[in-house]
Amino acid sequence: MARLVDESTGGVMLTVSAWRRAGLAFVIAAGVAVGPVGVAQAAAPGGVIAVERADGFRGMGETQIIEYWTRGVGGATQPASGALFLPVGPAPAGGWPVVAWDHGTTGLASGCGGMSTEAGPAWPLTQVQFLHRMVDRGFAVVATDYLGLGRFDTGPHPYLGLDTEATATIDLLRAARSVRSDLSPTWVAAGMSQGGQAALGTGHRQASYAPELDFRGTIAIDPESDVEKVASVLVPGNPDQLGGGILGFSASILAGMRAARPDAQVDSVLSPLGQRIIAEIGTMCQDDIDARVAGLTLGQLLAKPLGAEPFRSAMADYMTVPTSGYNAPILLLVNATDRTVPSPLHAALAAQFTANGVHYTPVVGFGGHCDLNPTMWAAIDEFLDRVHS
Structure with missing residues (x-):
C-alpha cells in the first residue's frame, strides 16, 4: 500500500512501524501541529492523520x-x-x-x-x-x-x-x-x-x-x-456453559468495560480466575478469546452478581x-x-x-x-x- 500522507502524533503509543521513521510529516488536516514524526499534537475528532x-x-x-x-x-x-x-x-x-x-x-x-x-x-x-x-x-x-x-x-x-x-x-x-x-x-x-x-x-x-x-x-x-438486562441476573457459580461463542462475547464485554469504565469497578464482580482471564484477553482477537474461555462457565469468572452496583448501572449506560x-x-x-x-x-x-x-x-x-x-x-x-x- 502506497502511503500518500504521513502525519505524526504525540501523547500516544503507536504500533505502526512507519511512524518510527525520521522526517517531517505532510499535513492534510487543519489544526494539526506538525514537526518531526512522533511530535505532532492531536487534531480535533475527524482530523486526518x-x-x-x-x-x-x-x-x-x-x-x-x-x-x-x-x-x-x-x-x-x-x-x-x-x-x-x-x-x-x-x-x-x-x-x-x-x-x-x-x-x-x-x-x-x-x-x-x-x-x-x-x-x-x-x-x-x-x-x-x-x-x-x-x-x-x-x-x-x-x-x-x-x-x-x-x-x-x-x-x-x-x-x-x-x-x-x-x-x-x-x-x-x-x-x-x-x-x-x-x-x-x-x-x-x-x-x-x-x-x-x-x-x-x-x-x-x-x-x-x-x-x-x-x-x-x-x-x-x-x-x-x-444483553445488559439479561446479564443483570447472572450470578457466581452458575454452571451453564454458554455455547456459540457467547462466553467469549461476555468476557469481552467485561474486558472492554474494565478498560473504558473505571466507575464500573469491574474487578469487584470478578473472581481471581475472572480477573486473570479478563486481563489476558485484552491482547487477543476473537478466536483466541473463545479458545481461552473454552470449557469454562461465566459463573466461574464471577465473584458477585452482575446485577450488583455500581456495575449494573455502568453497564446499562455503556451499551444499551x-x-x-x-x-x-x-x-x-x-x-x-x-x-x-x-x-x-x-x-x-x-x-x-x-x-x-x-x-x-x-x-x-x-x-x-x-x-x-x-x-x-x-x-x-x-x-x-x-x-x-
Whole structure:
C-alpha cells in the first residue's frame, strides 16, 4: 500500500512501524501541529492523520486506508483507523452517497478490526457481499476498525461501548470527506451483530454529533441488544456453559468495560480466575478469546452478581441500544433462528421500538446469525432507494 500522507502524533503509543521513521510529516488536516514524526499534537475528532492508497484491498477495488482522530474513551481524542471503498468511475453530481459500515465482533486488540489491514480476521461472507453490493450500487463505503482494533494500540477495544462505536464511525466519515471532495453529505449507517448495535448507536447519536451531515437512516442486521438486562441476573457459580461463542462475547464485554469504565469497578464482580482471564484477553482477537474461555462457565469468572452496583448501572449506560429519539428511519433485519443474539432479544428490541413510536421496518428471516435471504436483500435495496429519493 502506497502511503500518500504521513502525519505524526504525540501523547500516544503507536504500533505502526512507519511512524518510527525520521522526517517531517505532510499535513492534510487543519489544526494539526506538525514537526518531526512522533511530535505532532492531536487534531480535533475527524482530523486526518494519514492516508494510504490500497486498491484491491480484500478484493474491494479503489480503496484508501485512513488513519484519523476520534472522540475516544472519556471524551479524550484518540487515534483510529478504517477504510474508504469507492465505486468505479466519476462521481455523480453532488458526490457519491455514503454508507458507513460497522463490522461485527472481531476481538479486543490492535490489528483485529480487519478494515485497515489484511492481517486481521477473515471477513464473513455476508459482510463481503454487503460491501460489494453497496459499491456496485454506487455508494462509497467508510468502514471503521473501531477504537483500539486497528493500527493503533490504545488499549483493549471498548467492546459494545456504544459511545465510542458511534464517534469512531462518524469521525471516519468526517475524515473521509476531508480527503475526498467527491463524497456527498448524504449517508446511512449500516452494520451487523456488534456492528448492528453500533449502527443503531450511530443513527441515534448523529443528530447531536454531526448535524452538518445529511443522515438518511440505519440498516441494522441481527444487532446486539438488551444483553445488559439479561446479564443483570447472572450470578457466581452458575454452571451453564454458554455455547456459540457467547462466553467469549461476555468476557469481552467485561474486558472492554474494565478498560473504558473505571466507575464500573469491574474487578469487584470478578473472581481471581475472572480477573486473570479478563486481563489476558485484552491482547487477543476473537478466536483466541473463545479458545481461552473454552470449557469454562461465566459463573466461574464471577465473584458477585452482575446485577450488583455500581456495575449494573455502568453497564446499562455503556451499551444499551436507544429505543427512542431517532430522527431517521431504521431497517431492522433479524433472524428468528439466530443463536448468537437469541431471537427473544430481537423481539424485545422490536417491541420497544413499536411502543416508543420509532419509525422502523422489521424484516424477519430464518437463517443463522447475520444471514441475509433474498427478501432481506430486496428490503435493503428498497430502503436505500427510498431514503435517497
